[in-house]
Amino acid sequence: MPTLGIVALDAADYALAREWGCDHLLLDRHRELETFAHSGANPNTLEVWTSVATGVGPGEHGLASTGEQGEWRNPALAYASKVAPYLLPKAARVRIGTWLRGDSGDGTGDGVELTLRQTSHPHLFDAEGRVVRWWPGVTPAEHLTETWHWLNLASNGEITDDELWRRLYGNAGLELGWLQGMGHADVAVAGVHLHLLDAAGHAFATHPERLRETYERVDRLLGSVREHVDDLLVLSDHGMQVGWIDGDDDPGFHSFRALASTTLDADPPASVFDVREWVEARADAFDSERERGAAVMDTTEQQLRDLGYLE
Ligand SMILES: [Zn+2]
Numbered sequence: 632m633p634t635l636g637i638v639a640l641d642a643a644d645y646a647l648a649r650e651w652g653c654d655h656l657l658l659d660r661h662r663e664l665e666t667f668a669h670s671g672a673n674p675n676t677l678e679v680w681t682s683v684a685t686g687v688g689p690g691e692h693g694l695a696s697t698g699e700q701g702e703w704r705n706p707a708l709a710y711a712s713k714v715a716p717y718l719l720p721k722a723a724r725v726r727i728g729t730w731l732r733g734d735s736g737d738g739t740g741d742g743v744e745l746t747l748r749q750t751s752h753p754h755l756f757d758a759e760g761r762v763v764r765w766w767p768g769v770t771p772a773e774h775l776t777e778t779w780h781w782l783n784l785a786s787n788g789e790i791t792d793d794e795l796w797r798r799l800y801g802n803a804g805l806e807l808g809w810l811q812g813m814g815h816a817d818v819a820v821a822g823v824h825l826h827l828l829d830a831a832g833h834a835f836a837t838h839p840e841r842l843r844e845t846y847e848r849v850d851r852l853l854g855s856v857r858e859h860v861d862d863l864l865v866l867s868d869h870g871m872q873v874g875w876i877d878g879d880d881d882p883g884f885h886s887f888r889a890l891a892s893t894t895l896d897a898d899p900p901a902s903v904f905d906v907r908e909w910v911e912a913r914a915d916a917f918d919s920e921r922e923r924g925a926a927v928m929d930t931t932e933q934q935l936r937d938l939g940y941l942e
Pocket residue numbers: 641642675676677829868869
């Protein structure tokens with residue numbers, strides 16, 4: 632059965648992807664995707680991805696990034712998400728570092744194990760034959776906490792720049808590798824989120840050559856996914872303001888230039904609120920075509936016994 636792979640490509644900026652000719656970020660049909668800001672002046676990662684999955688705004692899905700129950704449960708991280716990590720003032724670095732090690736003083740002891748909150752609202756991946764990993768608001772999304780932890784370690788000089796990017800590309804490979812596997816697993820819909828371009832955007836908002844290099848590498852990784860997954864929908868939650876685009880007053884802050892692109896013969900969704908319905912219309916078609924035989928497994932009980940898996 633055909634699988635529709637959804638790649639949630641955090642911070643993939645429509646203008647930058649066009650500027651640099653990224654053919655896999657911008658699949659056969661592409662457009663700028665309308666996004667929104669709710670708790671602040673710019674789009675927020677957790678709020679938008681939860682809206683993509685549920686089709687409703689933060690007021691309904693319950694993950695507004697405001698107040699004490701904010702996305703990171705810590706104002707220092709909300710602040711960090713708005714500035715280039717390398718440029719954080721020392722005091723903010725220390726606060727974030729302390730919090731990420733789990734001795735924030737609020738008694739949670741979460742440390743780097745801390746996970747994002749998840750919505751209880753029904754969502755796109757809530758159905759038979761649909762799978763999702765690392766999606767903010769729907770799964771624990773530990774890779775987001777990891778990304779911020781590593782950026783913080785790098786900005787404090789505790790790991791090298793080379794080590795930081797090895798870890799971030801490693802995660803990107805795990806995420807897209809999982810999606811490649813799902814392309815062979817008889818699922819109708821598989822969704823995965825990557826945070827690499829967001830980290831790169833914050834770090835390289837005034838370094839076009841470094842940011843371009845990251846876009847081109849992610850584009851190549853996406854190209855390899857196309858060899859394994861029948862159809863793709865690539866989405867972002869926002870873009871990134873950069874130092875070389877007129878009108879971008881705050882490089883390193885999120886822009887409203889989100890994107891949507893697809894290999895399917897259809898216009899991509901126009902707004903982040905349209906994605907759920909857009910996918911479900913197509914996923915239902917996948918489900919109705921589905922023909923499953925009985926479960927087949929040749930491994931016999933005797934084989935399992937011989938292998939020591941059964942007493
Ligand atoms: Zn984001």
